[in-house]
Amino acid sequence: MNDYADFPPVKLFKRSLLISPKTSLLYLDIYKLRTPGGNFVIQRKDVKKQFLISPTLFRNHLLALSRIDILSFEENPSSYVIKFFQ
Numbered sequence: 605m606n607d608y609a610d611f612p613p614v615k616l617f618k619r620s621l622l623i624s625p626k627t628s629l630l631y632l633d634i635y636k637l638r639t640p641g642g643n644f645v646i647q648r649k650d651v652k653k654q655f656l657i658s659p660t661l662f663r664n665h666l667l668a669l670s671r672i673d674i675l676s677f678e679e680n681p682s683s684y685v686i687k688f689f690q
Contacts, residue, residue, distance in 0.1 A: 611632075611635075612631060612632065612635045612688075613690060616674050616689070617631070617632075619672050619674060620669060620672070620674055622672075623668050623669070623672065624668075626665065627665045627668050627669060630655065630657070630662070630665045630666075630669075631665075631669055631674065631675075633655060634646075634686060635688065638686075638688055642687060642688045642690070643685065643686065643687050643688070644685075644686040644688075645683055645684070645685050645686070646683060646684050646686075647682060647683045648681075648682055648683060648684070649682075651684075662684075663679065663684075666684065666686065673689060674688070674689060675687060675688050675689060676689070
């Protein structure tokens with residue numbers, strides 16, 4: 605039951621499943637790594653080794669999640685700053 609403490613809100617997770625399972629998997633992974641304030645920052649160079657996907661695919665999944673109002677993100681030359689909606 606402790607795993608559910610790090611689970612995203614069910615309503616938002618269901619919305620992400622409508623896009624694709626891979627996008628939902630990324631959403632789960634980054635949601636678990638968020639700070640208590642609801643943010644997540646990752647350096648561009650760390651995307652591939654942390655999530656095992658290309659930086660381009662990572663960005664495409666973030667775009668899909670932002671289009672359905674699950675999160676917002678800012679893209680900097682060196683990092684991504686992701687903010688989650690509740």
